[in-house]
Amino acid sequence: MNSRPASGRSPLLPAPGTTAYGDLPVPAPHTAAELAALLRLLADHRHPPLRGVAIGHSRDGASRTAAAAFAVVDWPEQAASWLRPARRLTDREPDAFVIAAAPLGWAQLARRLRHSTPWRPDRTFGFASLAEPVAAALAGPGVLDGVRGASADGGTWRTESGWTESFPPAAPGAAG
Numbered sequence: 001m002n003s004r005p006a007s008g009r010s011p012l013l014p015a016p017g018t019t020a021y022g023d024l025p026v027p028a029p030h031t032a033a034e035l036a037a038l039l040r041l042l043a044d045h046r047h048p049p050l051r052g053v054a055i056g057h058s059r060d061g062a063s064r065t066a067a068a069a070f071a072v073v074d075w076p077e078q079a080a081s082w083l084r085p086a087r088r089l090t091d092r093e094p095d096a097f098v099i100a101a102a103p104l105g106w107a108q109l110a111r112r113l114r115h116s117t118p119w120r121p122d123r124t125f126g127f128a129s130l131a132e133p134v135a136a137a138l139a140g141p142g143v144l145d146g147v148r149g150a151s152a153d154g155g156t157w158r159t160e161s162g163w164t165e166s167f168p169p170a171a172p173g174a175a176g
Contacts, residue, residue: 027129033154107138122146
């Protein structure tokens with residue numbers, strides 16, 4: 001369901017809307033525990049099964065590096081089956097989105113996605129910077145509900161009803 005404003009106006013936040021939150025946080029470099037937790041979240045996602053993942057990032061250095069750390073794609077160079085993974089990589093409607101971004105950039109992107117595309121937040125996974133409470137506040141009611149991701153310590157988080165709840169890292173040896 002798209003939440004296109006009846007007026008047809010842009011879903012971007014008006015400039016004064018961002019100043020109400022003071023200095024907005026910038027993404028910190030991702031951690032190995034964060035990347036491992038994000039990969040576990042994606043591996044545990046069973047319904048529907050993931051076949052294609054789109055990766056996006058804002059233009060700051062930490063977000064670029066985090067997206068690059070996730071975006072390792074390979075295929076059998078000598079085999080005839082290289083086309084299937086190549087097509088999945090470029091699929092226009094991925095099963096999941098992985099996002100690394102600053103809160104303001106993420107809020108702006110999510111508002112646009114919700115307004116103009118069939119994007120669904122429950123198919124979106126993010127690095128720790130997306131869990132900043134200001135992101136949900138900036139995006140607006142319901143826009144980020146269902147987004148989940150990994151924390152820098154290897155824990156996870158989920159946004160629901162405008163709130164972001166954090167969960168501790170799984171105990172070593174615990175079943176996921």
